Amino acid sequence: MGRKILIIDDEDDIREVAALSLESVAGWETLTAASGAEGIAKAADEQPDAILLDVMMPEMDGPATFQQLRKNPATANIPVLLLTAKVQSHEQRRFAGLGVEAVLLKPFDPLKLSAQIASALGWD
Amino acid sequence: MESPDPCDGVDKAALADAIDCLWRRFLPEILRRVAVLEEAAAAKNITSSRREAAQSAAHKLAGVLGTFGLTRGTVLARELELTFARESAAEPASDTRLIEATRQLRIMIENRPSAS
Numbered sequence: 001m002g003r004k005i006l007i008i009d010d011e012d013d014i015r016e017v018a019a020l021s022l023e024s025v026a027g028w029e030t031l032t033a034a035s036g037a038e039g040i041a042k043a044a045d046e047q048p049d050a051i052l053l054d055v056m057m058p059e060m061d062g063p064a065t066f067q068q069l070r071k072n073p074a075t076a077n078i079p080v081l082l083l084t085a086k087v088q089s090h091e092q093r094r095f096a097g098l099g100v101e102a103v104l105l106k107p108f109d110p111l112k113l114s115a116q117i118a119s120a121l122g123w124d
Numbered sequence: 125m126e127s128p129d130p131c132d133g134v135d136k137a138a139l140a141d142a143i144d145c146l147w148r149r150f151l152p153e154i155l156r157r158v159a160v161l162e163e164a165a166a167a168k169n170i171t172s173s174r175r176e177a178a179q180s181a182a183h184k185l186a187g188v189l190g191t192f193g194l195t196r197g198t199v200l201a202r203e204l205e206l207t208f209a210r211e212s213a214a215e216p217a218s219d220t221r222l223i224e225a226t227r228q229l230r231i232m233i234e235n236r237p238s239a240s
Contacts, residue, residue: 013150013188020146024139056183085187087202107190107198110143111134 003028005117006046008039008065009054009083017110018052018083026114036060036068044074050121052104055084055095063098070099079121083108140240147192147236154188157181158230161204165222179208185229193239197232200225 005028009015012034019030031046033039036057043051051069055062062082069075082095085106095103102120104113118124164170164178182205189197204225 011184011188013146013153014191016146016150017143017188017191020139020142024142025134085183106187107192107195110139110191111136 001123003049003123004031004046005029006031006033006039006043006048006051008033008036008051008057008062010034010057011054014054014083014106018108018113021108021110021113022117025111026118028114036062036065039065040068040072040075043069043078044072047074048078050079050081050101050117052081052083052117053100055082055086063095066098066100081117081120137240140238143192143239147239150188151233154185154233155230157185158226158233161185161226161229162223164208165219165226175208179205182208189233192236194232194236197229200229200232204229 003026005022007015007018007022007030009018009032015032015034019032022028022030031042031048033042037060039051039053042048053062053065057065060068062084066080066082069078069080079101081102081104082098082100083104083106084091084095086092086095087105092103102116104116104120108116158181160181161178164174167174170178182201186198186201186205189195189201204222207222
């Protein structure tokens with residue numbers, strides 16, 4: 001089934017590889033945003049099926065972006081998966097406690113990223 | 125019964141070619157991050173701003189190198205991130221290790237094998 005995923009990450013390389021991966025492996029449509037503010041606007045306009053959200057970003061980080069997405073009725077019900085290079089277990093527990101659907105780790109395998117997202121969201 | 129391979133039907137060669145293309149495009153930025161680490165590792169009296177820049181560069185490298193197949197690069201970058209995160213980093217005993225780790229990282233990146 002076709003899906004539309006919004007990737008919010010300030011790092012160009014991660015955004016591009018994630019988009020390539022989801023489009024090539026799963027055939028999903030992707031949208032990208034380089035900041036939390038841009039991502040919030042695109043989420044409201046485009047209504048993606050899920051959002052892949054980087055944790056460490058300047059200005060508005062991932063958790064702050066997530067809180068704004070949840071506050072806005074237009075984006076409150078869009079599933080959000082955090083993407084982080086923070087590997088320590090206490091950090092992952094903190095992120096999971098925010099209420100996101102899943103916490104995925106960087107680096108990701110381009111061949112497996114779509115399967116990780118589908119599994120986390122029950123899209124199998 | 126095994127679940128179906130999600131990659132069945134994926135043109136892996138085309139994906140690998142595309143990943144190689146992205147690697148070439150982003151290599152200058154990746155090497156710029158390595159240079160930030162090298163400068164911090166070589167500094168005798170590292171400032172807090174340089175330490176933070178090095179920590180950030182290492183964090184970004186740790187997050188991306190494995191995606192391009194450089195798993196060992198991610199391990200090295202994580203080691204550097206943790207070292208620069210410590211306030212007492214860059215003591216004489218750790219300087220040598222920092223310089224060696226950044227040297228290894230550069231060699232690894234400059235010699236990344238093609239994914240295809």
